[in-house]
Amino acid sequence: MQAFGRKVACPMDTKSLNNLIKPKDGLVSSRIFTDPEIYRLERERIFTRTWLYVAHESEIRQPGDFVSRSMGEDSVIVSRGRDGNTRVFLNVCRHRGRKICSEDLGNTSKFICGYHGWTYNELGELTAVPFFDAYQGRLDKNKNGLHQARVDIYHGLIFATWDTGLESLSDYLGPMKWILDLAFGRTEGTEVVGPPIRWVADTNWKLGAANFTGDGVHVLTTHGFSTQLGLHQLKASGGRPGGYAVDPGNGHGASLVSPASKGEYYLGLPKELWPELERTLTKEQIGIIKPLIILAGNVFPNLSFLQTAGHSPKEWGGPEGMPISFLTLRQWQPLGPESMEGLTWLFMDKNTPSQWREYSRQCYQRVFGVAGTFEQDDLENWGQITQGLRGPMAGRLWLHYELGLDLKPSKEWPGPGTAYSGQPPWFDQLESLFYGHCVKLLMQE
Amino acid sequence: MQAFGRKVACPMDTKSLNNLIKPKDGLVSSRIFTDPEIYRLERERIFTRTWLYVAHESEIRQPGDFVSRSMGEDSVIVSRGRDGNTRVFLNVCRHRGRKICSEDLGNTSKFICGYHGWTYNELGELTAVPFFDAYQGRLDKNKNGLHQARVDIYHGLIFATWDTGLESLSDYLGPMKWILDLAFGRTEGTEVVGPPIRWVADTNWKLGAANFTGDGVHVLTTHGFSTQLGLHQLKASGGRPGGYAVDPGNGHGASLVSPASKGEYYLGLPKELWPELERTLTKEQIGIIKPLIILAGNVFPNLSFLQTAGHSPKEWGGPEGMPISFLTLRQWQPLGPESMEGLTWLFMDKNTPSQWREYSRQCYQRVFGVAGTFEQDDLENWGQITQGLRGPMAGRLWLHYELGLDLKPSKEWPGPGTAYSGQPPWFDQLESLFYGHCVKLLMQE
Amino acid sequence: MQAFGRKVACPMDTKSLNNLIKPKDGLVSSRIFTDPEIYRLERERIFTRTWLYVAHESEIRQPGDFVSRSMGEDSVIVSRGRDGNTRVFLNVCRHRGRKICSEDLGNTSKFICGYHGWTYNELGELTAVPFFDAYQGRLDKNKNGLHQARVDIYHGLIFATWDTGLESLSDYLGPMKWILDLAFGRTEGTEVVGPPIRWVADTNWKLGAANFTGDGVHVLTTHGFSTQLGLHQLKASGGRPGGYAVDPGNGHGASLVSPASKGEYYLGLPKELWPELERTLTKEQIGIIKPLIILAGNVFPNLSFLQTAGHSPKEWGGPEGMPISFLTLRQWQPLGPESMEGLTWLFMDKNTPSQWREYSRQCYQRVFGVAGTFEQDDLENWGQITQGLRGPMAGRLWLHYELGLDLKPSKEWPGPGTAYSGQPPWFDQLESLFYGHCVKLLMQE
Amino acid sequence: METSDLIFPSDERYSEVLYFLYREAELLDNRCFTEWLDLLAEDIHYRMPVPITRGRNLEYSDEMDIFSDNLASLKVRVDKLRTDFAWADTPPSRTRHMISNLRLKVTDKPDELQSISSVLVYSNRFSQPDADLFSAERFDLLRRVNGQWLLAQRTVHLDQSVVGARHITVFF
Amino acid sequence: METSDLIFPSDERYSEVLYFLYREAELLDNRCFTEWLDLLAEDIHYRMPVPITRGRNLEYSDEMDIFSDNLASLKVRVDKLRTDFAWADTPPSRTRHMISNLRLKVTDKPDELQSISSVLVYSNRFSQPDADLFSAERFDLLRRVNGQWLLAQRTVHLDQSVVGARHITVFF
Amino acid sequence: METSDLIFPSDERYSEVLYFLYREAELLDNRCFTEWLDLLAEDIHYRMPVPITRGRNLEYSDEMDIFSDNLASLKVRVDKLRTDFAWADTPPSRTRHMISNLRLKVTDKPDELQSISSVLVYSNRFSQPDADLFSAERFDLLRRVNGQWLLAQRTVHLDQSVVGARHITVFF
Numbered sequence A, B, C: 001m002q003a004f005g006r007k008v009a010c011p012m013d014t015k016s017l018n019n020l021i022k023p024k025d026g027l028v029s030s031r032i033f034t035d036p037e038i039y040r041l042e043r044e045r046i047f048t049r050t051w052l053y054v055a056h057e058s059e060i061r062q063p064g065d066f067v068s069r070s071m072g073e074d075s076v077i078v079s080r081g082r083d084g085n086t087r088v089f090l091n092v093c094r095h096r097g098r099k100i101c102s103e104d105l106g107n108t109s110k111f112i113c114g115y116h117g118w119t120y121n122e123l124g125e126l127t128a129v130p131f132f133d134a135y136q137g138r139l140d141k142n143k144n145g146l147h148q149a150r151v152d153i154y155h156g157l158i159f160a161t162w163d164t165g166l167e168s169l170s171d172y173l174g175p176m177k178w179i180l181d182l183a184f185g186r187t188e189g190t191e192v193v194g195p196p197i198r199w200v201a202d203t204n205w206k207l208g209a210a211n212f213t214g215d216g217v218h219v220l221t222t223h224g225f226s227t228q229l230g231l232h233q234l235k236a237s238g239g240r241p242g243g244y245a246v247d248p249g250n251g252h253g254a255s256l257v258s259p260a261s262k263g264e265y266y267l268g269l270p271k272e273l274w275p276e277l278e279r280t281l282t283k284e285q286i287g288i289i290k291p292l293i294i295l296a297g298n299v300f301p302n303l304s305f306l307q308t309a310g311h312s313p314k315e316w317g318g319p320e321g322m323p324i325s326f327l328t329l330r331q332w333q334p335l336g337p338e339s340m341e342g343l344t345w346l347f348m349d350k351n352t353p354s355q356w357r358e359y360s361r362q363c364y365q366r367v368f369g370v371a372g373t374f375e376q377d378d379l380e381n382w383g384q385i386t387q388g389l390r391g392p393m394a395g396r397l398w399l400h401y402e403l404g405l406d407l408k409p410s411k412e413w414p415g416p417g418t419a420y421s422g423q424p425p426w427f428d429q430l431e432s433l434f435y436g437h438c439v440k441l442l443m444q445e
Numbered sequence D, E, F: 001m002e003t004s005d006l007i008f009p010s011d012e013r014y015s016e017v018l019y020f021l022y023r024e025a026e027l028l029d030n031r032c033f034t035e036w037l038d039l040l041a042e043d044i045h046y047r048m049p050v051p052i053t054r055g056r057n058l059e060y061s062d063e064m065d066i067f068s069d070n071l072a073s074l075k076v077r078v079d080k081l082r083t084d085f086a087w088a089d090t091p092p093s094r095t096r097h098m099i100s101n102l103r104l105k106v107t108d109k110p111d112e113l114q115s116i117s118s119v120l121v122y123s124n125r126f127s128q129p130d131a132d133l134f135s136a137e138r139f140d141l142l143r144r145v146n147g148q149w150l151l152a153q154r155t156v157h158l159d160q161s162v163v164g165a166r167h168i169t170v171f172f
Ligand code: FES
Pocket: A093, A094, A095, A096, A097, A098, A113, A114, A115, A116, A117, A118
C-alpha cells in the first residue's frame, strides 16, 4: 500500500472525483478536506441536494415565531405562519438580493427589505412593493414571494431542501428513523433548551460529521483526561462495552453502546421517564435502549446527535452517585474548505423532572460546546487535521478507514438497516460509507 | 418567470457571460456580484479599457504637486509637471516593480525607488540609475520612464486610461458632458475641499456605481429616517416630484429631480452664484437646472456624483429656513468581488460665499461619507447584498431591473442622450444598461 | 522593448510558463510574483522536488532531540534517533492526518497522535495502535510509519527532499559546495546560536531568495542610512570593491566581495581562528577568503546565507576600532503567493573566542532579523513589490535583470562553477538564472 | 505632555474624569444613547478629522472631517436609531470602548480640563467571527457644570488613513 | 452606573480590586492555574451566557451558557491541563488579559463589592501570525474573606454572538 | 506577584510611573523619538527575547533576542529615521501603545522600581484596512535620577512565537 496517491488534475472531472476514495481498501484521499474545487462542488451538489436540518419545532412555537439559520452557506428564515405551518425561506430579497432578516430570532408578520422596501409576510408572500404601479404589469407579486424550500418534519426536527426531485424526508432518513426514535421519539416529545452555542472553527465540516457518524475509537485517546482524572462512574465492569454500529444507508450512521454489565440504563434518563419510554417505543427499540449508555450518530450530511450517560460525578453538575446524561443535537455548517460554523443545542424530553433538567444542563455546559472539556479536544483534532493537511505532500496522503471492514453484519440487530456488533462496537465502515456518499453526490452533475 | 437561473459553467466563456443578463426582461444574475472569475475579468477588461477618474486639477495646483490614487487595483501617481501638464504614472518602479511613492499627497520633483535607487522626475522620466555603466548599453533610460497612462480632462476632472485604442474622453463621455456641465461646468469652475474621506467596505464596487447610475427608488426606504424625523424642508408640495432619468450611452447614467412645485432652486446653490450660472450654461441647461433640487449620476465605470438640496434644517449645519446643498464626487475602487475602497470628495464652486461654504461642508460631513447618516444605510444595503449572495442558491437568483422598462423616451428633454420622465423620475433601465455595458466589456477578449 | 508583456492565459500550460522569462533579454514577468496558479505549481514542482534545508546538526545534538520545521508548506519533524541518525518526517499522522507534534523543539522518543492514539517513536516507526486487533490484519504497522523524507547532510547542514529520483545532495549542490566550505567548512565546524527569529511577511518567497542569490546593487540604496550616518569603518579605500559573482549552476548563486585595498580580512573573523582556517581550507579557498569582507548566497530554492564584516562600530555592539562580523543562515518559507515565513539563524565557528561571540551576536541582533536595521529595509522592498504588483497593469510588467548580462566569465576564478568579476562584482545574471531555474522546474510535469 | 500642566492620578479630578470616561463608555456600549447625550455640553464639537499621510508626516486635516457634529446633529444620530429606518444599525453592533493612557491637564479656565486618552473600540455584528477594531487618540475638553463634568469638545485622531469598516455607526 | 453606589479610584478598595484583577490576569497569563483557583470563593459561579440578537436587542441568554462552572468543575478544567490528554492546550496559548474600565460599586453587604470591568483577551498558538481576540465585559462579585478579596461570582458578556475561535480554553 | 513587594495604586510612585509610561507611549506614538531617548538611562538594556514553545512550556530564549539594544544602538535606530533611507518607515506607521495592568514593585535599591505592564501596540500603515497588533508583557526597571524616572532596563515578552508583521520598526 502506498502512503501517497497520485495527484489529481484540477479542475475536477468525474474520474478524479472517483479517485478520491478506495472503498475496498478503506482509504480516503486527504485532498477531500482541503481542495477548494471539491469544496465548491460540495456547496453545489451536496448542500442544495440533501435534506438539511434547520430548526426544531419547539424553537418556533407561536405563529410569527422565526429563527435565522443556514442551509450550507445560504442564510434562511424558518418561520411559523399564521396558519401554523412551518416554512423555510431563502433570506434574500427577491428584488435585488439584500438580506431581509438579520436577527437571530423573533416574532413578526413582516420582513421589510431595507433597500427599496419590498415587504414580505411570515408566509413568504410579497405584500408590498413601493412604486408598484410603475412596473406597469411587468412584476407579478405572486411569483416573487421569498424563495421557499421544501420542508418536512420528523419528531419536531425541521428539515428543508432546495431539491424538488429529492425523495421524501421519510425515505431519505430510511432506517435512520428507527434510531432517531430512540432520541427524539421515545417520549411525548423533546424540546430545545435555550439558544444554540455557536462558533466558527478553522476545520472542514466533514470531520465533525464523520466523527459522529462512527468514530468511537477516538474517545479513549481524545477524551483520555476523563479516565485519568477518574471522572467516569460507569466503569467498565466485566470487560469491554458492547453494542452496535448501524449503517442506515444514504451516508447516515449511528453508534449504540452498552456496558459489558448489561444493566438497565435507558441512556441515563431519569427513572420518572422510563414508563413513558416503554409506552412509546416498540418492543425491539426498548430492548435496544434499555442497556444503552451512549447513542451517537450523524444524519447526512451535517447533523450530529449524541446522548451520553458517561458523565456522572459531581464535578459535571450531577448529583452524587447518580448517572446523569444529556441529549444534544449539533450541526457543522460549511463556510469554506477550512472553516465551519458549529452549532450545538441541548434537548430535553418534555416531562423531564426539573431537578434532573438542571443536572443535565450543567453537565452539558461543562463537557460540550465551544468551551466544553470534551468538545475542545474534538475540535482540536479537526482543526489540526484541516490545518496540517495544507502542504503539497500532506495533500497526497491516503487516510485509513479500514478498521473492521471485513466484519459481517450482526444477526441479532432487531432494527432496520445493517448493523455491526463488537466489543467495543467501533468500526470505520460507517465513516468510509459517509465519504463514499459524499463522493457519489459530488459526481452527480 | 423563474427565480433561479441555470448555473453557469466555470471558467467563463463568452456565452456564459452573455447569460449573466436578460436585457429584455430587465434581469441580472446575482453571480455578477460574487463570482471571482467575473471579478478577474472586470480587472482586465473594464479597468484597463475605460476612462477612469483619478483626481481633480485643484488637488495638484502647483508644479510638482502630486496625489496617489488608484486605477482599479493599480496604484498610480497623478503629477503636475514643471511644464504645467498633468500626467498619470503607474506607481511601480520599472526596474523590479517596487512602489515608488507611498504617501497620499505631496510636492516633489523626484521619486526615488527604495530598492536600487532608480530615480524618476515628476515628468516620469528615468533620471538616475546607479551603476548605469555596468548595463553596457543594454538599458535605454528613455524607454524606461514610469509607465504613463493617457490623460484627458473635462472641467478639471482628470481621467486616465491604459487603453491606447480607446476613443477620446470627450467621445467616451458623449451626452454625459451635458450633465456634467450642470455640476462642474456651471460656473467659473469647481474645486475640491480638503482630502477625500476613504474607507474599505465589504461590498462589490458595482453596487455603488449602479445605485448612483439610477436608483432613485431606494431613497424612500433606505433613507426613511429623515422623513420620519421630519428633517426635509423641501416637502413635496403639489404631488410627487418630477424630472428625468438620462441615458447618455456607454453605461453612464444620471437622474435629475425637481419638486412638483416648480420653483427656482438651482440645486440649492446660493443666490450669489445664480447670475454666474446663467452666464455660463446654455439656455437649455438653465431651463433644466432652475427647478432642480437633486442631480445624481455615474460616469462608467465607477465615478459617481451627487448634488442634493434635500438637506436643509439646522441639524445638518445649515441656516434656519434656508435650503442648503452640497456637491460630492465619489469613487468605488474594486479590491475584489467582495471588497471595495470608497472615496468621497466635497466640491465647491470657486465663487461660493464663505458662510455658505461652511454650511455646505457641515451638511456634507453629517450626511455623507463613511459615517454619514445617509451613506451609512447605502453601504449597509450594498454590504448585505454582497455578503448575502454568497450561498449557492442565492448565487442563482435573477435580480429585478424592469421598473419602467417599457417607457418611451421623453420628448421634452432638451439635452443630448435619451431621457425618461415621470413622477418621480425613477426607473430601472439606467441600471439595466449599466450592467449590460459591464457584460459587453467583459465579453471583449 | 515593451514595458508590458502579453497576458498569459490561465490556467498555465508549458508555453505560458516558458513565456514568463526572456533569458536573453534579462527580463522576468511580474506575474511570477503574484499569480496563484504559478504559486500552486511552485508548491508541487519546486518544493517537493528539490533539496530543502531543514535544520543544522547542532540543533539536535542528543538522541531524541527534535525540531519542528517546514519543507515548503509541509510541516516536518527533524529528529535524531537513538541510533544517532538524523531523520525527517512529515508531521502528519498516517491514520487520519492529524499533526502529531506542535512544539518548536524538544526531546522525546514518542510522538502520540491526539486523535486515536497512534504512537510513533523517534525513528518514525508506528509502535502502538489502539484496537489494533480489530484491524484483523488489514493494517501493517511496518508500512505505516511516519512518512520519511530523504536526508543528506553537508557540513552539518541537514537537507531533505521528497523526491526519490533526485540527484544526491552533493551533486545537487555541485560547485556550491566550494562556496559553502568558506562559510560552514572552514574550521572544525560551525554551530547554531539559540533559536531562529521567525516572522510572517506579506512578500513572495522568491524575492528573498533572489536578493541573496545575487543582488549586491541594492545595498547602496536600501541600506544607505548606514553610510549616511557614517557607520561603516571599512571605508572604500582605493576605489570600488572587487570580487566575484559565482554561478554554481542549478539556480544557486553567491557573491564574494573584497575591498579595493586588498588586505587580510578573512570575513572579519577573529585572528584566533585564522590558523584553523588555513589548516582547513584549500590553497585556492584561502586565496579567496583572505581578502573577503562579504560572502552572500542562496542555495536553490530558499536557503540564503551571509557573512559580512561591514558592521564594525560600537553602535552595533562591536569593540572600538575592530571590525566585527557574523554568519547568518536564513530561509524563506512559502505560505502563498503573497506571504512567506522568514527564519534566520546565527552561526558561530566552534572555537570562536567568547568575547567575539558576544560582539558578533549583538551585531547580528541589531542589523538582521525582523527588527534588524538592515533587514527591515530589505523586507520593505520585497513587501512593496509583492503588494504593488497586484494590479492588472502592474501584473503585465517586464522586470529588469540585464545588468552585466554580456560579461565574460572570469579567468582568475580558482574555484568550480562560473564566476564573473568586476568593481563591484554586482551583476544581474545570477538572479536571472535563479528565475530561469524556477521556470524550468515549473515546466516539469 | 508638558509635565507642569499635568494632573496626577492621585488627584481627585483624575478619578472623576476617569469615571466620567468609563461611564460614558458604559452608556455607549449599553446603547443608552439618550443618557449619553446628557453628558455633552450645549456647545459640544465632536469631530474626527480626515487622516493624511503627507511625505513622512502623519497629519489630520483641518479642512475635512469624517464626522463633525454639534449637539443638534448628534441628537439626530441618536434619534435615528429609534426610527424604523436604522438600517446600518440593524442588527446593532456589540461594541466595547477600552479606555487607556488617560493624561489629564489643567487649562486656563479653572472649571475646564483637557483630557487625552487612548481608546480601542471593538465592534462586532451579525455572526462575524472577527470584529472591526478602531484605535484612536481622543483630545477632550471637559467642563464642570453644576458639579458635573460635561464633554465640551472631542477631537478623535483615528490611527488609520483608510477606515477599515463598511461604515461608522459607533460613537467614539 | 448609578453614581451613588460607586467607589472612586481614590478609594483604597479600588486599588485593592484593581490589583486583585491584575494579579488574577497575571496568574492566568503565566499559566499558574492552581494559584488562580485560590482566588475563588467556595461558592464561585463562573459563567458566560450565550449572546443572542433578538430584533434590535443584544441579549444574553438566561437559559444557556457557553460555560457555567462551579469550583469543582473549574478544578477539573485546571487538573485536565496536567493530564497527558490536554490536547486543546497542546501547544498552550500565549494569552494576555488586558483589563480596563474598572467600575466598582458597593453592595448590600459591607464585605462584598460589585466590579464591572472590560477585558480584551489576546490569545495566540502555534505559529499564528494573527491571534484570537476576545472582547468582553465582566460582572464580578468580590468578597473579602480574612482580609483577602476572593471572586465569588463572574458573569462574562462576550461581545460577539458567534465565538470566533476553534475552541475556548482560556479563562476569562 | 509577591504581595509584599507591591506598590499600590494609591502610592504616589504608582501615579508617577503610570504617567511615565503614558508619557513614553505618547512620545513614541507622536514620533518624538529623540525626546523618548531622554527617558532612557545611560545603561539601558532594551530587548525582546525570542519566544519558544518547548513541549507545553512557553519560554523566552536567553540566547537570542529579536532585538537587543543599548543606548548607542537605540540612537542609531532613531537617527536612521531622519536619514534619506528610512525605507521601512516610509510611510511611517500610525501606532498606539495601550498600556494596562501596571504592577509596581520595590527592589533592593530605594531609587529603583520594577514595573510590569501589558501593552497592546496597534500599528497601521499605507491604506491598510487592518492593522498589525502586537501584544506583550513588559518587565521594566525604573530608576529615579535627579527626581526624574528613567528607564534602565526593559525586557519585552511578545505573545507570539512568530512575529506577525513584515518587520518591526515600532519601539515597545
Ligand atoms: S433589494 Fe430588497 S427591496 Fe430592493
